[in-house]
Amino acid sequence: MGCYGVECHEPFCAYGCFREHAAMVRHLVYHITRDPNDVEDLTQEIMLKAYRSLDGYRGGSFRAWLARIARNHCYDVLRRRQTDDLPLADEVLATVEPGPEDVVVWREAVWEVAQAINRLPPVDREILLLRHVHQFSYDEIAAAVNMRPGAVRTRVVRARRKLADLVDGREIRETPELG
Template sequence: MQDDNELVRLVLGGNQQAYARLVDKYKGRIFAHLYRMIGQRQDAQDLAQEVFTKAYFKLDTFHPDGNFSAWLYRVAANHCLDELRRRKQTVKTLGEEVELIDAKTPEDELLQKEQKQLLLRQVKDLEEEYRSVLVLRYIDQLSYKEISKALELPTTTVQMRLHRARKKLREGLEKGGASIYEMPQI
């Protein structure tokens, strides 16, 4: 199987099938990322199509030895942020697809559901700069370096924002009467 950079070279050489392979490889991840940021399924699908179109026309700006995945996430994140600024709406970062930890009793399940709702509200209430690094790190499971490239920030800034985001999240949860250690995994 060809690596991403080889596929990019083929696309730049005029091979549209190579781009179709890149889209197939990344469409699910990009859609999921956009859905977490925008909170609406149809909007996320529309944005994903726009991202892949935009990426196709900007492909000549991709450095041939770079990390295509990080570059594509950066295009997606920037496009989504532009759209959110245009709409001036509240960002939803986490969908309802968050899995519940196995609960043994109905009481445990109810408690877990309430905790999940509290956690989702707290994440939603975070400022966008903190919410975006949390989503990229804990939902999309990107490394600090990949987040740094995707958001065009120094790695130390990413680490600092994650630290502050976790602190704000912890404080918000404690105000709501919960501890971050009691929360279901997101």
């Protein structure tokens, strides 16, 4: 898998576009650490770590390998700091919260989905992120989070069902009773 653009020659380009990887790592770091101030530093550390340990890459999906490094590194950092799972940063919540101008109904759905995502276990959040934003396959996610593909699939299905129930429930609540 090469870059989608013109010639690039950046590090990692043999394994896909560096920028895609960096975006994925940033999101993963952000969703694990929940600290926007850490994102750049940790991303840099992860990319360096990955580059230095390229010899240890033994085939398979490169981005899954990278995601696994990113997860391990983030959890190491969290463990060192001994911090709990922090709530989503205030500034981000503030941007998600619907304002008075949000007259479009489904913006509320987005907000509710965001809240629902926050209530998911961290691993499920990561899985959803990798699956629904970065289009990882189940096998790739399994490799990244060190689970079996079936378990990943089950978690994805459950998380989706929760979200669907949430939206369904909202629609039911909003539907006026007839008769």
